[in-house]
Amino acid sequence: MKLQLAIDLEDVNGAINLIEKTKDSVDIFEYGTPLVINFGLEGLQTIREKFPDITLLADIKIMDVASYEVEQAYKYGADITTILAAAEDQSIKDAVGAAKKAGKELLVDMIGIHDVAKRAQELDAIGPDYIGTHTGYDLQALGETPFETFNILKDNVTxxxxxxxxxxxxxxxxxxxDEGPDVLIVGGGISTTDDPAESARQIKALMPKD
Ligand SMILES: O=C(CO)[C@H](O)[C@H](O)COP(=O)(O)O
Incomplete structure (x- = not known):
């Protein structure tokens, strides 16, 4: 099981500091959507140049023109990129194809999907590397969690x-x-605590080894 740290900060130097502090416990670093919005893929490239050996996911949440956008993320240093499950099947197929061609990985984000079982089956047949359930900040604010939808996802992929x-x-x-995700993604639960290194270490210590 891998721990992914979602870096949803508003500046690249803050991201670099957080990576320095947590890199002993984190398997995948996510260049979060706020960084994408503020600094584009050039910010990702800065992080890649500073840390050539970390696994970097670009959370660009693609909806269309998938091959091009996936290729750009890899060109600027991503190992993994994200596309939304709400995108057309053709876009997801194109993204899977572009990832395979580049020898990189693709995660499909189920945010906003209500029939999780049906979409999970459809996506499983298309063949991305990962499918993730995701309760976004706007629904977290209403008290929702990803626990139930994760079990539905798990039951509907082969x-x-x-x-x-x-x-x-x-x-x-x-x-x-305990439900056995391949990747556990944590953002604020590490980055907004008093001691991010210790929070990352504690979460990683709970996980079974790969
Ligand atoms: O993609 C995101 C928001 O759209 C976040 O990265 C994801 O929700 C994880 O962060 P947190 O643990 O703080 O919820």
């Missing part, structure tokens, strides 16, 4: 690795780790 995100903290991580 070959695709699974991921889960949305408000997971040190004190709620065990519950979802």
């Amino acid at each position: 070959k695709t690795k699974t991921a889960v995100a949305g408000g997971i903290k040190v004190n709620t991580a065990q519950r979802i780790i």
Whole structure:
């Protein structure tokens, strides 16, 4: 099981500091959507140049023109990129094709999908590397969590690795780790704590080794 740290900060230097602090416990660093909005893929490239050996995911949440956007993310240093499950099947097929051609990986983000079972089956047949359930910040604010939808996802994939995100903290991580995601994605539950290095270490310590 891998721990992914979602870096949803507003500046690249803050991201670099957070990576320095947490890199002993984190398997995948996510260049979060706020960084994408503020600094584009050039910010990702800065991080890649500073840390040539980390695994970097670009959370660009693609909806269209998938081959081009996926290729750009890899060109600027991503190992993994994201597309939304709400995109057309053709876009997802194009993204899977572009990822395979580049020898990189693709995560499909289920945010906003209501029939999780049906879409998970359809995506599983298309063949991305990961499908992730995700309770976004706007629904977290209403008290929603990704726990239930993660179980539906798990029950409806046969070959695709699974991921889960949305408000997971040190004190709620065990519950979802017990369900066996391949990737546990944590943002604020690490980055907004008093000691991000210790929070990352505690969550990683709960996980079974790969
Ligand atoms: O993609 C995101 C928001 O759209 C976040 O990166 C994801 O929700 C994880 O962050 P957190 O653990 O703080 O919810």
